Amino acid sequence: xxxxxxxxxxxxxxxxxxxxxxxxxxxxxxxxxxxxxxxxxxxxxxxxxxxxxxxxxxxxxxxxxxxxxxxxxxxxxxxxxxxxxxxxxxxxxxxxxxxxxxxxxxxxxxxxxxxxxxxxxxxxxxxxxxxxxxxxxxxxxxxxxxxxxxxxxxxxxxxxxxxxxxxxxxxxxxxxxxxxxxxxxxxxxxxxxxxxxxxxxxxxxxxxxxxxxxxxxxxxxxxxxxxxxxxxxxxxxxxxxxxxxxxxxxxxxxxxxxxxxxxxxxxxxxxxxxxxxxxxxxxxxxxxxxxxxxxxx
Ligand code: F6R
Numbered sequence: 547x548x549x550x551x552x553x554x555x556x557x558x559x560x561x562x563x564x565x566x567x568x569x570x571x572x573x574x575x576x577x578x579x580x581x582x583x584x585x586x587x588x589x590x591x592x593x594x595x596x597x598x599x600x601x602x603x604x605x606x607x608x609x610x611x612x613x614x615x616x617x618x619x620x621x622x623x624x625x626x627x628x629x630x631x632x633x634x635x636x637x638x639x640x641x642x643x644x645x646x647x648x649x650x651x652x653x654x655x656x657x658x659x660x661x662x663x664x665x666x667x668x669x670x671x672x673x674x675x676x677x678x679x680x681x682x683x684x685x686x687x688x689x690x691x692x693x694x695x696x697x698x699x700x701x702x703x704x705x706x707x708x709x710x711x712x713x714x715x716x717x718x719x720x721x722x723x724x725x726x727x728x729x730x731x732x733x734x735x736x737x738x739x740x741x742x743x744x745x746x747x748x749x750x751x752x753x754x755x756x757x758x759x760x761x762x763x764x765x766x767x768x769x770x771x772x773x774x775x776x777x778x779x780x781x782x783x784x785x786x787x788x789x790x791x792x793x794x795x796x797x798x799x800x801x802x803x804x805x806x807x808x809x810x811x812x813x814x815x816x817x818x819x820x821x822x823x824x825x826x827x828x829x830x831x832x833x834x835x836x837x838x839x840x841x842x843x
Contacts (some may be wrong), residue, residue: 547690547782552741554695559577559734561684561699564705568731571724573709575600577680580661582611582714583757584635585635589660591623591651592639595693595777599665600639601770603704609705610726611712622648625655636660639704641688641696643671652676662829694779697774698737721794753835759786761799763829764793765822771812792825802814803834811836815843 564576588607590600597619604615619630620638624647630636636655640648643666652673656662664677667685683699706807709726712718754760760779764772773789780787788801792811803809809829813822819840826836 547691547696550688550690550695553686554698555734555737555741557685557695558698558702558737561682561702562706562730562733564682564684565703566727566730571727573713573727575679575681575705575707575710575721579676580679582613582635582711583716585613585631585661585711586729587614587616587631587634588711588763589618589623589628589630589634589636589655591618591620591636591644591648591655593620593648593743594644595639595697595774596639596648596665599697599700599704599773600637601773602767603637603639603700605706605770606705606708606768607711610718610722611715612717613711613715618651620645620651623651623768628658629656630658632659634660635663635784637663637691637707638673639665639700640671640673640681641667641685641693642782644672649673649676661785663707665707665834667699674724675761684728692778694778694804702730705765715798727829729824750837753837754779754808754810755783755805757785759802759807760787761807761809762787762789762812763800763822763825764789764811765792768812768818768822772810775812792822794827795825800828800832803829803832808835808837810839813837813843 567574607613607615638648638652649672653703659680663679663683664673666674667683669682681703683703684700685696688696719780734814760771762775769791776787776789779785813819
């Protein structure tokens with residue numbers, strides 16, 4: 547798992563190569579025989595970590611492309627008789643391309659007349675074969691039980707997809723597209739910089755390791771990131787963890803906070819920073835220990 551974590555800058559760069567044209571400063575999907583201009587709605591379906599990548603994509607697609615997005619866990623979607631709009635697109639996200647609930651959901655969506663797009667890491671998988679629009683991640687084999695590099699590669703593809711949908715729908719300017727291409731091009735170096743904090747993270751780990759419960763907080767796209775962080779901690783450390791939308795804390799979970807519950811706050815600089823920091827201060831007022839993940843700014 548550690549090896550795969552450290553592979554992230556390389557495999558994300560490798561993945562982005564298929565989705566960006568750096569000279570023209572444009573996003574381009576590898577296999578594209580239709581426009582997203584007329585897609586009225588996108589339904590995203592996945593499990594586990596891939597579901598959290600899908601949840602981040604919902605924020606991006608709605609913000610950038612102004613397209614309504616529905617999001618479902620595959621095991622729920624499959625059995626809840628979802629209403630799917632004619633001409634809609636269903637997007638399935640999977641590292642393996644074989645997860646039974648996601649595959650069954652894909653087949654259900656196809657039977658309901660949806661265009662099927664798939665973000666998948668294994669190019670020979672069932673989902674890859676059954677896609678109308680195949681969007682591969684190039685993370686290489688992921689052997690670790692907990693998904694790491696596949697997740698960040700999924701995010702890279704989903705960011706490019708959101709920009710492409712936005713351009714096709716005419717709601718993103720060329721200048722905005724250029725800005726996204728620049729940010730994505732910088733992502734691998736930013737990941738390298740984040741990984742350089744390895745020793746500080748190791749030094750801080752005993753604070754978390756001693757806890758019985760841990761909360762993760764984030765806002766906007768960092769809300770699904772908080773849930774993904776909590777999932778990783780549960781899977782790998784067997785420590786109970788929950789991810790919450792930072793603004794939801796005061797509606798109940800704050801009652802859990804005391805000096806024995808570390809709270810990991812994900813708050814990058816930007817428009818939501820002050821709001822998240824005020825939630826962080828509420829936690830500190832109750833004696834909670836805070837680990838803040840932010841950027842230098
Ligand atoms: C968590 C993890 C799982 C998978 C889930 C879906 O670290 O690995 O939650 O994300 O089982 O698997 P795929 O993406 O192969 O469909």
